[in-house]
Amino acid sequence: MKQHLKIYISGHVQGVFFRVSTQKKAHRFGITGWVRNCADGRVEIDASGEQTDMEKFINWCYQGPDSAHVSQVSTQTLPDAIASPHFKIH
Helix, strand or coil: CEEEEEEEEEEECCCCCHHHHHHHHHHHHCCEEEEEECCCCCEEEEEEEEHHHHHHHHHHHCCCCCCCEEEEEEEEECCCCCCCCCEEEC
């Protein structure tokens, strides 16, 4: 079953290759969507994929790349899956 989520990650998550690492993990898990830095210091992810793959992806978000320090991950379920076949960095 496809899942579409908005994910916000807080902590020391900017300037530590979080977006590039997120894109690589998304490709590995077959996730589509995008990732971007927010002005408030968080990272925002809009992601779609199979539920089991999304669970693995979210579990990774709690750790992030080695240079990151994640303090909080929040998710919001969205109604429709992303049509794009790619995962982009904004």
